[in-house]
Amino acid sequence: MTSNNPKKKYGHYVQPILVILDFLLINLLFIATCIICPEVRLVNTRTIWLLVNMSYFPVVFWLSNIRSLRALHLDQIVFSSFQAVGLHALFFLSMLSFLNISHIPTIAFVIFYGMCFVLLPLSWIISRHLVKYYRSRGRNSTRVIIIGTNATARRLQEEMTSDSGYGYSLLGCFDDKCSENFKGNYLGDIDDLDAFIKENDIDEIYYTLSGENEKALRTVIRIADNNVVQFYYVPQLSRYLSRGFELYKIGAVPVLSGHRNPLKKLSNKVLKRTFDVLFSSVVLLFSPIIFIPVAIAIKISSPGPVFFKQLRTGYRGRDFYCWKFRTMKVNADSDRKQAQKDDPRKTKVGNFLRKTSIDELPQFINVFLGDMSVVGPRPHMLKQTHDYTELIDKYMVRHLIKPGITGWAQVNGYRGLTEELWQMEKRVEYDVWYIENWGFMLDLKIIVRTVLNAIHGEENAF
Numbered sequence: 530m531t532s533n534n535p536k537k538k539y540g541h542y543v544q545p546i547l548v549i550l551d552f553l554l555i556n557l558l559f560i561a562t563c564i565i566c567p568e569v570r571l572v573n574t575r576t577i578w579l580l581v582n583m584s585y586f587p588v589v590f591w592l593s594n595i596r597s598l599r600a601l602h603l604d605q606i607v608f609s610s611f612q613a614v615g616l617h618a619l620f621f622l623s624m625l626s627f628l629n630i631s632h633i634p635t636i637a638f639v640i641f642y643g644m645c646f647v648l649l650p651l652s653w654i655i656s657r658h659l660v661k662y663y664r665s666r667g668r669n670s671t672r673v674i675i676i677g678t679n680a681t682a683r684r685l686q687e688e689m690t691s692d693s694g695y696g697y698s699l700l701g702c703f704d705d706k707c708s709e710n711f712k713g714n715y716l717g718d719i720d721d722l723d724a725f726i727k728e729n730d731i732d733e734i735y736y737t738l739s740g741e742n743e744k745a746l747r748t749v750i751r752i753a754d755n756n757v758v759q760f761y762y763v764p765q766l767s768r769y770l771s772r773g774f775e776l777y778k779i780g781a782v783p784v785l786s787g788h789r790n791p792l793k794k795l796s797n798k799v800l801k802r803t804f805d806v807l808f809s810s811v812v813l814l815f816s817p818i819i820f821i822p823v824a825i826a827i828k829i830s831s832p833g834p835v836f837f838k839q840l841r842t843g844y845r846g847r848d849f850y851c852w853k854f855r856t857m858k859v860n861a862d863s864d865r866k867q868a869q870k871d872d873p874r875k876t877k878v879g880n881f882l883r884k885t886s887i888d889e890l891p892q893f894i895n896v897f898l899g900d901m902s903v904v905g906p907r908p909h910m911l912k913q914t915h916d917y918t919e920l921i922d923k924y925m926v927r928h929l930i931k932p933g934i935t936g937w938a939q940v941n942g943y944r945g946l947t948e949e950l951w952q953m954e955k956r957v958e959y960d961v962w963y964i965e966n967w968g969f970m971l972d973l974k975i976i977v978r979t980v981l982n983a984i985h986g987e988e989n990a991f
Contacts, residue, residue: 547656548589554652555585555617555645562641568634577633584621588613606657608970610650618642664696671697672730676719676749677737678704678711681765685735686713700729704738705745719745726756733759789965792930800969801902808903809896816890823854823887830878833859836891841908844931849900851908852891856882886983892934904972905933906960907944917953927960930967937963937971940978 559581563574625633664670673689675682682702689697701714703722716725725731734753738745740762753760764785776783791797824835837855840848856879875883882888895901901908906927909917917924938944938959947953963971 547660550652550656551589551649552582552585554648555581558641558644558648561644562637565640566634566637568637573630576628576630580621580624580628584617584624587620588616606653607650608968608974610653611646612970614642614645614649617645661692661695671732672700673697673733673735674700674716674722674725674731675702675713675735675737676704676722676745678702678708678713678715679737679765681737681763682735683711683713685737685763700731719748722749723752723756726752726758731756731758733761735761735763737763737765739765790929791967792964797967801967801972802899804969804972805896805902809893812890812893813897816893819887819890823882826878827855827876830876831858840911841932842911842914842928843900843908844928846914846925846928848911849895849908851901852894854882854888854891855879856888886979889934896934900931902931902933904935904937904975905931906936906963907939907956908932917957920950921954921957923961924957927957927964930964935975935979936960937975940975940982 556578559578625631675685682704686699686702689695689699699714701716702711703716703719703725705718707715726734734749736746736749740746750760752758776785792801827835833855835855837853837857838850839853841851843849856876857874858876860874879888892901893903896903914924936959938956941959943952943956943959947956
């Protein structure tokens with residue numbers, strides 16, 4: 530079916546144009562590298578230039594399609610661009626090794642990929658805003674209709690029309706019986722669907738009715754297939770079930786998992802655990818440089834042990850001993866009372882250790898032993914677990930993975946004291962989001978932000 534909509538005429542050129550712009554940027558950065566580092570020209574420049582361009586093809590096929598997605602957050606754009614640079618470097622270095630090309634100066638790699646890490650994300654952000662602006666003007670729009678006028682249809686309608694930059698042109702909804710409280714554009718019953726599609730050049734159909742209505746479902750799928758229209762089935766889930774579901778199968782029966790957990794996959798588990806062991810091993814190898822002077826300072830500041838160990842809730846609700854440098858005078862409230870801003874129990878040395886997060890370094894022992902991960906939801910005292918389980922929905926969901934030294938909630942400002950219930954609710958919300966959206970690049974992002982926060986100092990670190 531050929532498009533008759535002039536506003537869609539050039540829409541299919543958007544993705545190829547973005548890819549071409551990427552190649553232009555990569556080539557400009559290569560030229561800039563040759564100018565800044567003339568030694569590169571002493572090697573076979575034409576071969577290197579060819580390899581630089583060939584190495585971007587895997588990026589085009591694997592990652593750059595994300596730029597055409599409509600409802601995409603800035604974080605996803607930036608980290609996808611970082612992944613693109615990393616993937617390019619992997620293929621480029623692999624081909625250099627395969628061809629036995631080893632005379633390129635290291636500084637050339639630093640210059641080229643340094644510029645890539647800055648300018649490619651910037652390019653993706655700018656192009657994303659331009660595409661959204663283009664779509665908000667009615668161009669590159671996707672013409673859609675919704676089957677149903679129920680609560681699911683209404684929520685879908687709200688999301689599609691919430692941002693014109695998404696580029697959805699929602700023409701209306703079809704249903705054999707229009708709901709009384711439906712406020713959208715009702716187009717008629719399903720019998721009118723076929724004629725409407727033929728007359729209005731529809732791209733996508735979103736079916737929100739019950740899958741048990743077999744006759745209606747079969748009819749809509751047949752009409753979509755006959756008119757070459759993309760068909761989407763939208764499950765009737767309560768708005769309170771807003772978490773990311775994951776589709777599985779038991780035989781031929783599709784099943785939605787209530788919690789999307791990428792770390793259930795063996796490959797992801799191995800990747801995360803391998804990183805934890807390597808990272809914690811390096812830290813512990815050099816730990817005496819920090820541990821010895823800190824231990825001396827703690828012993829001088831107040832009587833008591835150097836380390837403080839406390840039972841906390843870990844993976845799948847199991848208790849474990851979490852290690853820290855002791856930052857307080859020995860007291861009877863340590864297992865039930867959180868540290869306050871001007872807590873009289875803290876020592877001067879302890880206050881410094883907390884401000885700089887040095888007190889958490891012994892937890893790399895927990896990471897090495899497998900009780901914790903470098904990144905994950907922060908482990909809480911047993912009393913907190915007992916209290917908040919009764920007060921906060923999904924609280925125990927945060928224990929579906931190992932607790933971490935730092936986490937998504939912490940780098941977003943929810944660390945330290947939780948005086949009010951909403952603060953812990955937000956922390957749990959961020960923890961659950963992290964579990965459902967885990968990725969290795971996300972872990973690296975959290976580690977970098979944790980280090981930067983420690984350098985700059987954090988308001989809630991006390």
